[in-house]
Amino acid sequence: MIRLKHFVAATSASLALAAATTAAPPSHARAGPTESEAKLLKVAFIGGSITEGAFSSVPAKSYAGLVSSWLGTRNCKVEARNLSLGGTGSEFGAYRASHDLAGFAPDLAFIEFAVNDAGNARPAMFAHIDAIVFKLRQANPRVKIVYLSTTDIREEAERRAGRRARWVEDSAAAAAFEGLQYIDVGARLWVKVIAGAPVATYMSDVVHPNDSGHQLYFEAIRDALDSTIPLATQPRVTSSRLIGQSKLDTARLERGSLATGCRPGTLALKYMDAALTCDQGDSFTYTFTGTTIGLLKAEVRDGGRLACTIDGGNPTTADFYSDATHIYERPFPLFLYHNLPSGQHTLACRVTGETISLPQGTSTGHKVTVGYFMVSDERPVTL
Template sequence: MRFIFSALFSLCFNSLLTCIPHTLFAQALALAEAKECRERQGLPNFFRKLESHKPVTIAYFGGSITEAGKGWREQSTAWFQKKYPKAKISAVNAAIGGTGSDLGVFRLQQHVLAHHPDLVFVEFAVNDAGRKPEDIYKSMEGIVRQIWQQNNTTDICFVYTLTADMAPTLQEGKFPQAASAMERIADYYQIPSVHMGLEVVKLAKNNELVFKGKPEDFPGKLVFSGDNVHPYPQTGHKLYTEALVRSLPALAITKRNFAHTLEKPFVANNWERAKMIPVKEATFSRGWQVIAANTDTVARQLQNQFSYLIKAEQPGETITIRFKGTRFGLYDVMGPGCGQYEIKVDGNPAILRARFDAFSTYYRANYFFLPDMEDTLHTIELTVSAKIMDKAAILAKRSTTIDNPAKYTSHACYASQLMIIGELVK
């Protein structure tokens, strides 16, 4: 979860929310009080199943802090398995580094709900740090409503992690803006929340922990991470797990067949209609080729993100999408051999969307959205552009030089999933 990419992933939002009870956007968001656990309605169905020795599935939904091996995800699963040895506990790793709840709400069905989880941990506070509160409301509420529309007995828990630059706000007794916005949704739907980083901040304030460094360089102290963000498993992640475990007794509320209710939305235009659709459902020109992990190095590198991926290298190759709705995006690839799209919306002049940036020394999953649209029929044309970018100049922004020119020669475009709020029209 490279939170520094958040500016590159930022969306162009033009529409104002039309309905938020008890709040005005003209007012600044009041930061939530920093509290490790807010139990609200707890996790009644999940713990009832555990205590009845029934099988349960836990989905871990977030960014790279959650995706990390040997981290709080695996550590907490191990804790549940040890605590409830008679229950069969399965875990779903539905976390993708460098992504926030804006992508999450679209991929929820494929990556989480397809597994029919009993509990969903939602962790996006770090990667949502650069987003506006009103945009966080839309995506986080969309996640909640999609989960309970599928199964209103699925329990949800929001979990918050931190970066070193969030520590001053937390030390002042307040959650940073993203977590505070998520608390509005959690409070509205009575979803429990756990901030797993408050003990980290306390230890740092007491000079018992340093946020960044090598453990061997700070004898007698805990070293949280090597980069101020991604915790070491034996220190930062361990503290995260301990915070979650401390909170679980308060969340272990058991009620028989408790049904979570969906009433009036917190925001009227939340993203509960968001869906991710394989790009093969669109219309594309003959130059697009399906690439697979057994024959293509990019597909192989990204096979955990993409089960279906197409590629075109020649300028002019086009993907055409018709849909009725308000938002369109593409889940695709950025990397050294990538070029840019020319995008036309409803026949208007084309805009360029580069799939290469200053970090593109390797291939990574990425995504972009177009600005909000009126809820009507739209035609989107994505065309591989003939315009050549100066990749050397772009990389130079981060003092990176091209050591292997052949690696950067291609200006291809890739596509995997369409992201739509609305309905695809054939």
């Protein structure tokens, strides 16, 4: 499958999205509340690079920035957090949710993984969305959760034929399964394109919306939520439909620096604040309890290769340089082992002397930095 989502880096500034922006109020806006009458509304945006704000000129003009600004005109004092990471889907979202929320209890949460989950099997995708829902409800049992389907060029033929792509239908089905409000924000963009506008008017790289595309996504969200804001008190719900099967309530990030071997190190990348750094010939071991283990790795221009085993067998490798690294350096999740027997396991890894060479470029070194380990007791689910 062509992984279009890896082509462009999201703007790092969008990770610190503030509720107050310089965007002009939409035409639907009402006069903003006074400080004394405003109700605090905590808002979380959880998704990939589209939600992170890639290709918006400034964070305030991303759909998340526009939604936050609009909410601030609706008798709300808004505290918004953009908890998104480019190139990642709902699987990593399930593992990082507790870490990213870190005590933040949103009243309103937006989930956006349709594009990055495209091609994933329904049971796994449903389980990972379910886990994010569960963790949001653990943070605030009265949170209102909205699932958003964005779009990209792969959907053009279906939209022109009056249909939605299979992966959009999968996202709609996952939202319905969880009882979430669902908004097909991509539909508004395709109405414009089918009426004659070039795709590039709204998606500069056929995946990520530019300011005009973000504006369309915002308008779809605004119109769908307009009658519900200010947000009424939501029913109290503390669980989700699949968490008992999936065991993804245990999904978590564990600091790379907890491994034995190599050395502690940090990088100026998200999730690399408590990392483990290794050079050629270095090795480390990490003992954990669970059925799944992965690495949140730093893909950098001098990235190297790890050769790993689990409990002395089942060898695999992990590359810290990719086809996107020549454009930008990034944190990126890689799951190494699934469906292990329950209990304690030891991951043992060594940095090899191989130089990674790809059509898009060649690594300049052998550096390996692990920000976090991804661990859980995850089990396959049956829908």
